[in-house]
Amino acid sequence: MIGKIGYTTSQTTIVFIVVALVCAFIPAFFVEDAEAISLWDTCLLKISPKCALDIIGVVFENGNITDACCHDLVQEGKVCHDTLIKYIAYRPLLVSHKTQYLKKCADLWAYCV
DSSP states (O other), X not given: OOOOOOOOHHHHHHHHHHHHHHHHHSOOSSOOSHHHHHHHHHHHTTSXXXXXXXXXXXXXXXXXXXXXXXXXXXXXXHHHHHHHXXXXXXXXXXXXXXXXXXXXHHHHHHHHO
């Protein structure tokens, strides 16, 4: 079960900024072909920015997720959820903890469904 440990908005903002910078300046390792990039673009349209930050906070920190964001996550779909988290987790600065992040990704999905 996902813990209910609180986190500050500034921590989430910092993580989001770091992830955004990493994604912007370092080529993807996981998402390589046009089909995967298209899936990435499609997935980003299915979830609100606030819920995306909450999901990142849960997987890459110890954040919380609301029922509404769980609903959005399930609507987004497992393939999208897994693709987006793997895309971030396989970045050079984060890859050393990818096993931990992928487990938290799976735990979050199980919690929401």
